[in-house]
Amino acid sequence: MSRNQFWRLSYDAGVTDLDPSRWDISYVDAIKDTFEKYSHQMALSFMGTKMTLAQLERHANRFANMLLSHGLKKGDVVGINLPNIPEYIISWLGTLKAGCVASGVSPLLSTEEMEHQLKDSDARALVTLDAIFAGRLVHIAEGLNELKLVIAANVGDFMPYLKRTLGKLLKKIPRGKVTDLAGKYVLSFKETISPQKYPADPPPVKVTPDDIAYLQYTGGTTGLPKGAMISHRNCVANLFMVQRWGEWKKGIGLALSGFPFFHLAGTFFAANAIYLGWPQVLIPNPRDTRHICKEIKKFKPTHLINVPSLFQMLIANPRFKKLDHSRLQDCVSGAAPFPEESQLELEKIVGKGKLLEVYGMTETSPIITMNPLRGKRKLGSIGLPIINTEIKLVDPLTGKEVPVGEPGEICVKGPQVMVGYYKKPEETKNVIDEDGYLHTGDIAIQDEEGYLRLVDRSKDMIIVSGFKVFSKKVEDVLTRHPAVESAALVGIPDPQRPGSELVKAYIMLAPGYEQQDEEALKADILKMAAQKLSRYDVPKIIEFRKELPLTSVGKIDKKLLRAEARAGN
Numbered sequence: 001m002s003r004n005q006f007w008r009l010s011y012d013a014g015v016t017d018l019d020p021s022r023w024d025i026s027y028v029d030a031i032k033d034t035f036e037k038y039s040h041q042m043a044l045s046f047m048g049t050k051m052t053l054a055q056l057e058r059h060a061n062r063f064a065n066m067l068l069s070h071g072l073k074k075g076d077v078v079g080i081n082l083p084n085i086p087e088y089i090i091s092w093l094g095t096l097k098a099g100c101v102a103s104g105v106s107p108l109l110s111t112e113e114m115e116h117q118l119k120d121s122d123a124r125a126l127v128t129l130d131a132i133f134a135g136r137l138v139h140i141a142e143g144l145n146e147l148k149l150v151i152a153a154n155v156g157d158f159m160p161y162l163k164r165t166l167g168k169l170l171k172k173i174p175r176g177k178v179t180d181l182a183g184k185y186v187l188s189f190k191e192t193i194s195p196q197k198y199p200a201d202p203p204p205v206k207v208t209p210d211d212i213a214y215l216q217y218t219g220g221t222t223g224l225p226k227g228a229m230i231s232h233r234n235c236v237a238n239l240f241m242v243q244r245w246g247e248w249k250k251g252i253g254l255a256l257s258g259f260p261f262f263h264l265a266g267t268f269f270a271a272n273a274i275y276l277g278w279p280q281v282l283i284p285n286p287r288d289t290r291h292i293c294k295e296i297k298k299f300k301p302t303h304l305i306n307v308p309s310l311f312q313m314l315i316a317n318p319r320f321k322k323l324d325h326s327r328l329q330d331c332v333s334g335a336a337p338f339p340e341e342s343q344l345e346l347e348k349i350v351g352k353g354k355l356l357e358v359y360g361m362t363e364t365s366p367i368i369t370m371n372p373l374r375g376k377r378k379l380g381s382i383g384l385p386i387i388n389t390e391i392k393l394v395d396p397l398t399g400k401e402v403p404v405g406e407p408g409e410i411c412v413k414g415p416q417v418m419v420g421y422y423k424k425p426e427e428t429k430n431v432i433d434e435d436g437y438l439h440t441g442d443i444a445i446q447d448e449e450g451y452l453r454l455v456d457r458s459k460d461m462i463i464v465s466g467f468k469v470f471s472k473k474v475e476d477v478l479t480r481h482p483a484v485e486s487a488a489l490v491g492i493p494d495p496q497r498p499g500s501e502l503v504k505a506y507i508m509l510a511p512g513y514e515q516q517d518e519e520a521l522k523a524d525i526l527k528m529a530a531q532k533l534s535r536y537d538v539p540k541i542i543e544f545r546k547e548l549p550l551t552s553v554g555k556i557d558k559k560l561l562r563a564e565a566r567a568g569n
Contacts, residue, residue, distance in 0.1 A: 007450020063094025134176030
């Protein structure tokens with residue numbers, strides 16, 4: 001590549017670029033060898049039910065043939081509106097085998113948000129829960145003109161009989177009535193994988209590396225959610241790059257992930273597990289840490305994959321601290337900043353050097369950087385640009401590259417960079433420049449060894465009297481105070497100084513501090529902050545919250561906090 005990639009000097013020995021011809025293959029073709037060699041290996045475990053790779057392949061083939069029999073064609077979009085249950089993996093894999101495009105649709109979306117995504121994506125089919133069907137879909141179905149096929153599943157369908165029966169009796173399993181929809185064909189999920197209805201033979205579709213595999217919706221760097229088009233080539237390239245980096249081997253590993261599959265990071269790790277022939281334990285409710293601890297005790301996974309907030313929830317569960325983590329090789333964390341104090345606490349439990357922070361985004365399939373597997377790891381760092389990846393850091397205002405050690409926006413070029421935004425050529429041009437670099441909107445500092453440290457999102461950067469306040473730095477300092485469980489910074493307009501902002505901190509208190517004098521606590525937190533931060537970094541306003549709002553993947557929802565702060569200003 002053209003630039004001097006000095007960070008390569010920090011790579012583990014033997015870690016070098018892969019030949020780009022490696023990803024001249026679709027994901028569908030790439031996994032054929034795995035299904036042949038590891039057919040009797042467990043693919044999924046879900047609430048006591050196990051499924052082999054051979055069973056998964058048969059289900060996925062039937063699902064694919066079902067889509068084709070209902071008139072779907074190569075390139076048509078299938079929305080998958082499910083939590084992490086077996087039906088998601090079957091639908092996703094079957095969609096790809098049919099040459100169609102998988103589009104994750106969060107079950108946590110409002111009715112209006114769901115309608116926007118289905119309309120914008122021109123979805124021809126939707127797999128959803130019966131509860132969502134009855135609660136939301138029936139109210140918007142009439143306006144979804146492109147949608148022709150709806151498949152309804154229930155969370156309990158793949159559970160063992162006793163768990164399913166008790167769950168429904170005790171109303172712990174959500175249910176909804178599935179009815180006819182005018183102009184649409186409605187099926188139960190069980191019908192889609194019925195041996196009596198659809199063949200288990202591979203569908204007669206040739207999928208190419210440049211066909212679109214995913215249409216994943218993201219807020220991107222600006223504006224409303226938009227669909228990032230990820231090709232099979234993008235997907236396979238990123239899988240192989242990360243596998244080389246992490247020395248992940250076929251047939252050796254077991255994964256447990258709380259990442260939702262409707263998020264590309266969740267899909268990415270699931271796709272890795274299937275390609276590698278690793279069993280994966282499905283977690284339908286990642287906030288149920290008691291259940292996760294039971295599954296860890298039972299399966300002893302080699303790889304745990306979560307967002308930081310979910311790792312923090314596990315840390316807070318005494319059961320997690322008592323588990324045997326000796327078989328665990330790494331805890332992969334991404335999608336949001338991980339407070340340094342929590343990183344140290346996690347490694348005290350699972351073992352030093354096992355936390356592997358990564359960084360990426362939907363538009364990059366998703367991984368851009370990782371910490372080395374065997375080499376130096378720096379606390380709070382998102383690591384080094386992975387193989388076959390080029391980055392530069394630029395001043396978001398001038399577009400000029402910044403010197404090493406100075407904050408700049410991460411711009412990335414590589415085979416994992418998306419094809420573009422669906423039906424939005426201008427938006428695509430706004431984020432991918434003429435040299436092929438994707439502008440991420442994330443501000444980082446790169447040190448002399450090439451390690452990157454995120455300091456903020458460009459849109460979260462706060463300007464105080466001309467000074468740049470990077471929220472992550474301040475949040476990390478605030479969480480060092482024993483009373484602070486987590487913190488989120490936002491900027492609000494300063495009425496005394498037009499064009500300037502005030503720093504406001506939303507703080508969730510640690511257990512045991514909720515009953516203490518609030519004003520005294522605020523004063524003590526600000527005193528500590530003043531000792532460790534510049535004057536303009538120190539928050540002017542502190543507001544305590546019992547909980548901080550989270551997005552569907554467990555990130556703190558700063559967009560909501562910012563709107564609340566400005567509305568109340």
